[in-house]
Amino acid sequence: MDWMIILQQLVNGLTLGAIYGLIAVGYTMVYGIIGMINFAHGDIYMVSAYLTAICIAVFMSWWGWTFVPLILVLTLIVVILFTSLYGWVVERVAYRPLRGSQRLAPLISAIGMSLVLQNYVQISQSARTQGVPSLISGHPLRIGSEQNFVQITEMQILIVIVAFLSMAVLSYIIQATALGRACRATQQDRVMASILGINTDKIISIVFIIGAASAAVAGVLVTLNYGTFDFFIGFVTGIKAFTAAVLGGIGSLPGAMLGGLILGLAESLFSGFVNTDYKDVFAFALLVLVLIFRPSGLLGKPEVEKV
């Protein structure tokens, strides 16, 4: 076995894992606060990919900008803003009216919302695969000989750094700010929190907005890195990210990142050294195995049953 190849697969897995982790954050935060699986989250991420391409196209082909850093920063800001709006609207329209009803109602509503978003984008933007021009490319970092090397691209570095940075920021918000305290209070006991003067509806909206914003960050990075997307990516990536969130222990922020990284690495290594056909089977089997031995995921708190 060649060390360079193993290292390269680790780099591949780390990048993929960071992306899964970023999207998993949205699942885990929403789950943490209202205990529902937000199936439409993957589609929010898909919308952000479209927004990215639209922003870049507007800046470059309409307004004729050429200064790449400015385009990237502005794209990121605009996409985060609009995707947050999508997250907020979805919560307001499809989930808030269901607050307090039986547990499965929001799940079905979320599945419906996921269908709506997919088809809404498909009808307005056509079903064809879209793309963005490659803005950052050219000088990957290569270590090793001409034939046998490990390569890290600028985008891969950016993805991993941004993923960890957003994780740190989110953890800080949850752990150390007034907003975070309100979030945690709502999570533990919504009725009690509202009695203590926390506007729980507002807190839940904010959580949805934060979740959508992290999906937007992932959307921008992924779109720039792979250059192509369609209206179906939300489903494909969404299921993986959701798996990552559960693997790490749903409701736990570091768990989402850990789950994402493990899933990304597992997929890359299995695909690279065993078989690509059965890569997804392996990923799901890993999840099942982990849950059999740790029924609440790797970093999840064990459920305390109240009697």
Add this chain to the structure above:
Amino acid sequence: MKKIALFCLVFAWLGLSFAGDIIKIGVAGPHTGAYAAFGEQLWRGSEQAANDINAKGGINGKKIELVKADDACEPKQAVSIANRLIDSDEVVAVIGHFCSSSTMPASEIYDDAGVLMITPGSTNPKITERGLVTILRTCGRDDQQGTVAADFLVKTLKAKRVAVLHDKDTYGQGLADAMKAHMNILGVKEVLYEGLTRGEKDFNALVTKLRSLNVDAVYFGGLHTEAGPLVRQMREQGLNVPFISGDGIVSEEFVLTAGGEQYVKNVYMTFGADPRNIKAGQQVVETFRRQGYEPEGYTLYSYATMQVVAEAMKQAKTTDGIKLAKWLKQHAVNTVMGVKSWDNKGDLNTSDYVIYQWHDNGQYSEL
């Protein structure tokens, strides 16, 4: 209430009076779902052809009316709409379906009902191998396509270490298998045979694996949606070996999904002689372009299919599927893609697969 009843009556009467003067033809394919881009090609082509034929007086004085039927490339929906087209819409012929996996179950129903079905896009060999009478196609077969690709790989490129990839779908895997079989006959054994997952965009792990195996050519059976990112990631990891694929990447979107013109260099594909370059079709191509639509991929195939159906009905003076199929298997038809004729199974007599090469200006040309 009375008014409504009267209105309905008038409407029904109008419907009846028109029923004699129209010929209903179904256009079945993925009009929604992940493959809707192909459904659009199918619909655009058939619709334009129907309009053109109607403008010239229709089929023996009868106007063509198209019925759009969506199967979303799901076999379950394909069966359901096949029955619907026959029973409720009472179509006399069907253009479609597109995905081989949908065409397979649906064609059984058309054959059973004696309705003519011509697919412009399903290339899986099994479709015409099951002894169904009324099923024809206006495209080639994957085994013909695979043979051309294998010849090219072994004889022209002199490749020794070939990786064969596919997208685990009826079309993609069928094509890859056909190519692999012929390549093995030519004495080259593949170093890797694996399938990737449709809809994913990250193939870096697979590309690193290709690198570690020192492949000198990659064959991919699948569509441009996966081929694009795969090529891009190969080039990004410095793997500049030839990349060969089939008619699933015949679309300008391939350049788009690959992330730009610089990535499609050294990419080859097999496809029928480009219908847009055939002289017979220049006028139609112009019509499409005037509408701001590039008739790529299967658009002209669908156009030609509509022409074939109309011509058969005109000449055989019937709408009976079995007679139409019989007529088509004995006569050649002039289409926008040149003259087409069929063998007894319903396959085209001539396979016109050739190798195309993509250039770094984002265009492809015949090799």
Add this chain to the structure above:
Amino acid sequence: MLDVDADFSTKQTILDAILAALIAWLFFLPITGVLLDGYAVQSAWHQPFVLALIVFYARCLIAIIVHTDLGKRLFVGKGHYAGVEVVDKTNAHWHWLLVIVAIGFVFPFFSSKYWLTVAILALIYVLLGLGLNVVVGLAGLLDLGFVAFYAVGAYSYALGSEYLGLGFWTALPFAAVLAASFGAILGFPVLRMHGDYLAIVTLGFGEIIRLILNNWTAFTGGPNGASAPLPTLFGLEFSRRAKQGGTPFHDYFGLDYSTIYRYILIYLVLFLVVCVMTMVVVRLRQMPIGRAWEALREDETACRSLGINHVVVKLSAFSMGAMVGGLAGVFFAAYQGFINPSSFTFFESALILAIVVLGGLGSVVGVIIAAVVLTILPELLREFSDYRVLIFGMSMVLMMIWRPRGLLPQRRQAFRRT
């Protein structure tokens, strides 16, 4: 016309609607207003305006309707409490039931082939809904991979006939047993899991089965699928020419050949199975095992402390549900004549779950109605072909908002003093 009550304020309504329209305009602006075209974009500024306008009027209309008597009756104070409704007296309308069953049996002889196939699909979903209802509705185990058992059933018929020479009639019990054992096997590792962890593990199982069916080309045919033979009736075949060594049905009775006979046969058998299964599920709910399922759903700890063996109870729920799912799979394969893994995606699981939840968890009649509605609705919507799935998704959301506990929430008969 519409009488609004005193709380209604025109000014407030219009202000609300303007705000909603503004947000809607922003929401629709980038996706519908700027259209991607390669690496460039085209503008379609009118689209967000039109959509925002629609939102404006819709918001006004909703505001008016909820302030009328009709609106209050429809929307307010319904379904926002949990638990099972208790009814006092038996409201079993025997004669109505008989009429419905009778109509069900004669339906195929008057129906067109197209509507017959739709009816078959609807019944298949009824069966699937009944199966999942046992798992999710009664036992409270959220299963997102129910489609796995459906696939097991379908493939056991198709592959069984290919490798073992099974016919339709032998395949029915074979698939039922096979699917039930799969249910038990898959149920075993998830005994310790609760709620959403259970959901994702079952989802994982569903995907694993589909992926294996897709990848194991040598055995299952992979993406090319496997073909399933047509059902036979006492050796009579339903194809134009006999393929399985019997006599064609139409020749035997001297009828003209038509494909409708085979669908009539499938429909009748399927209808019978659905009737039997409905009865079984209804009866099971009254029996100790059914009551144990529901008790477990309400409080697992209490059940275990009262000596209910949770392993047996959970596994029996899984196998029971899986068995019904497997049966549905056989009918699906027989009806379609060809199956491939793309019919067994996660979306299918979600659809079956939607049937159970929309119908009302645990409610048999509700599930049947929901299954019929959810199969026929997309067919009716075919006229709107492009907007079909969009409307379907929207109606899922709206239904949940309107009736979060489903169309017909579960009811339980009160114990009567005799």
